[in-house]
Amino acid sequence: MITPLFSVPVPPGEKTAEYEPIADRIIRIIEDLANLQAFYKVRSSPSRYRRLQTFLESEISALKESPFDELDQEGQVDYLLLRNYLRYQLGGLFHDAEQESKVLPFLGGYFPVRLARMIEARQNVEDADGKQAASWLVEVMGHIAVVKKRIVEGTDKADPVVALRATKTLAELKEHLQEWYGFYKDYDPLFTYWVSDPQSKLDKALQDLIDTIKKIAIGIEPGDTDTIIGEPIGRSKIADALQFEMIPYTPEELIEIGKKEYAWCETEMEAAAAELGFQDWRSALEHVKQLYVEPGKQPQLVRDLTKEAATYVKNHDLATIPQVCEETIQTFMMSPQAQKMNPFFLGGDSIIVSYPTSTMSHEQKLMSLRGNNIHFSRATVFHEMIPGHHLQMHYMSRHRPYRQAFFTPFSIEGWAFYWEVLLYDSSSWPKTPENRIGMLFWRMHRCARIVFSLKYHLGEMSAIECVELLVDWVGHERATAEGEVRRSVMGDYGPLYQAGYMLGGLQLWALRKEVVGEEEGKISEKEFHDKFLKANQMPVELFRALIKKQLLDRDLETRWNFYDELS
Template sequence: MVLFTSPRGVAIRLAQTEPIRDRIERVTADLKELKEFLPIELSPRRHQRLQDFLTSELTELNSFHDLPFALYDQEAKVDYLLLKNFLEREVRTLDLEAKQDEKLSPLVPFANTLVDLCEARTLVMPMDPKVTAQTLFDCQTTIVSVIEKVKAKSGDMVIPKNSAFRAANHIIALKGHLKEWFSFYTGYDPTFDWWVAHPYGVIDQSLQDLAATIKEVLVEIKPGDDDAIVGQPIGREGLLFELRAEMFPYTPEEIISIGEKEFDWCITEMKKASRSMGYSDDWKKALEEVKNDFVEPGQQTQLVRDLVHEAVLFVEDHDLVTVPEIAKNSWQMFMMSPERQKVNPFFLGGDCIIVSYPTDAMDHEAKMMSLRGNNIHFSRATVFHEMIPGHHLQMYMNARHRPYRRVFDTPFWIEGWSLYWEFFLWNDERWIKTPQNRIGMLWWRLHRCARIIFSVNFHLGRMSPQECIDLLVEDVGHERATAEGEVRRSLNGDYSPLYQAGYMLGALQIFALRKEMVDARRMSEKEFHDRFLKGNRMPIEMVRALMQDQPLSPEFQPSWRFYPL
């Protein structure tokens, strides 16, 4: 326990206050439990329970103000601000999802009834099989009516593609929840099967048919076209909120400008490397040579293994960051399936490394695109990013140092750290680089600039998915298959709207902070890297506040303009 010299009343109140770390851990566990207990995203009960919980926690946290905030040490003050930011973001996300679901309500007029059935089973409420069968029959009638309206494109079915796609996904999810509901009762209650088995089977198929009809008619995805890219743009207001939540004090237009400036720098450096290879300023010809320098089938795993060892040896020989023995010697390797390569065309890392490379089941064109996209020189830069000192070391440290902060996940910290090392190696002459290696490193950097440009423009409504793909192919030099995979991954909703921009923007922030701390001789290189990792996940401006012991208040607002425009 930490003791303070303070008036008796202050001491009593402080003693009664929940420590901020305990509060973070409790909020994280409570939120997880609520979401698992009420997992159906369309559920009004779920929305209300989450809203009540989040607003209650936020109100209580805001009531602290100067006491006990003024008595916190710097780490606790940062924890307070991180939790406040997290709760505000969760509330905003909940409101945004509710507004999005209002737009698609004509497609799911039966949803609340089916949700009530599923949640009644969760709450272990009495269930009358005869009444339930009639409820399913009535819902089935409604679903058939909706299918007919969608096919006819009647007036109330004029719904934006992204809303219709969201509705189809909700319907498929609801179908899964209803299956779990049916499995709970079937075989246990004889009267349940007698009454419910048939209407359930009919409605299960109808939900599948409705989702397929919505996709085909409203989203214009042909049956069997599982590779279609739709995406859900959030608009400028949504991006501004996301930027505030990331504690990043720039506008969407400004971050596009950052991406464009960095893109131009990459092209200038590409031309320099191209000249070294004898291609004059035609860097795309130089890139073609680099892409065609790949290992033979069956040899990629050994290449990746050797590159991992090279990376570890470099950071240890130059004492750049602490690499614990277990982190260094316990990583595993797996192969990526052809299906997954449609979303992740390059290999992935973290707890393990997942190698993306052609399999015998792919056609010739797909094989060549995968070979060229995972060539030796692209792979050399990627291994540093994915394993050590990148994501693998990052995740190892996250699990062991202030792990409660993992809830404050942000791509600016996660992806920014790994890309920062690509910046570091580019500048460090001790890291031997041939012109081909430089082309490989620059291609990835160019790719991350393009991610800012296409993802932010997409969410602003300025670029379509196809235009995003064309940008990657024509201006970055992607293989078309890898460009499609990148755009699909970026826009399919599994990532936050700023995730792809977070790579470059986070790396630029970390590199700017390094200049303030290491170049200014306020700490050593190794100390900077170790302290960054041990602080765990948070917006980079909060890392800066910790490292520089900056004055903080409960009303803190981000203001670090690290990049001149």
């Protein structure tokens, strides 16, 4: 049970209407929460936590009073989606408050709260007193100088995770203060007279403190964009995420699934390597990496592979592809800087192609060419475009679009990985040994993602060890391995995002075995795929309940041991 952060009354009008339609309720809550988060924007402020806690608890209470049994099955699924969402949001709020409570003492406690109050006063358009504001800014600079001195002298020390969060808190305050000053500057001449000098100095002092913390408490030089640092969230938060995603396995059990799937991939790799005349799969992988197109030719390759994948799905009647979906795929090139985070091309609404540019070093160019070779790219196309992300995103914006709020990697990444499994298994999808090695490279990569992401968040692996795992297990180029880990631990991803690719795909593969076939009571592949696309975002276990027309109750918890059915 979660201990309340604050004891606060429910604001008037916060309770929802007793019989508010569930879809309308979801849309209202998502919009209300977005408005509140945008307005109460200072993460170090107690006001933010109080207001969001009040909102979430009141909506959870109101949802419990709604007539679950009177809803049809789609409505009951919406109820359960909203219930899980509100619970998870509240848990995340408590986690953020707990983490922030460790940051404030490291920063001396006083000045972040003082700055937060000034920013919030501007949000409420309170009358500005320039002279008083200037005095507060000068006072804050004195506190910053003390905090910096204590850090430099070693009096104040912090865990690198706390120190990293402190730099993010300071960067956020710095950005908000620039907006705060810009709101009054010149529109209030007296305010500008008093505040312009201390505000400029405070902006530099905040940046100087950020740089000091990075250099001394974290151990990286200011401006370093290569070092990988993240924030492991720990076992309890992983457990919360597993409950939210309706996954009934422990982190250790999921790691074992990743290892078991990896062993299968190795056996398949060895068979493909033998067909090419190699004695081991790593040598065959090196051969495949050399099969890349010349610089300037990658967009054409990706274009042709995209057409091949879409044509295959249509010819085999595997899913309904709307004409507009196929017609409006746009292609862009990824910048060298973005390729540090995303070394392979991305897809979804559009294709964003990674490939070397003239600004890269010779070594970087070669690694990018090898990492984006023909057969890796072929395996990526149907994951990213049609029938993967691009097709699913087309449906998401058109069928029950309010469910996009319940975004889950087990659905969106699981769907894309599921097609990797289906096409590898299909005798009608053309596969040379090189093609199979390209597909298996990515499948091994998904196995490694389960292992390294969970072990990282459990505190059992460092970021550098994660990079080494990708190089050793999968055969990644070191630069692409670093990019993958950097994206995993420094991007805006949840703790289960990387594990969600393979695990979500295996869930769909297990469900396909249950419901697809020619026997009475089963459905065609196309119907299965179309139903999933039109269901939008949800844990796969809830989609299973939908497609199997299972009875639901408002207290439903995860119970589908999907991997046991595949073993």
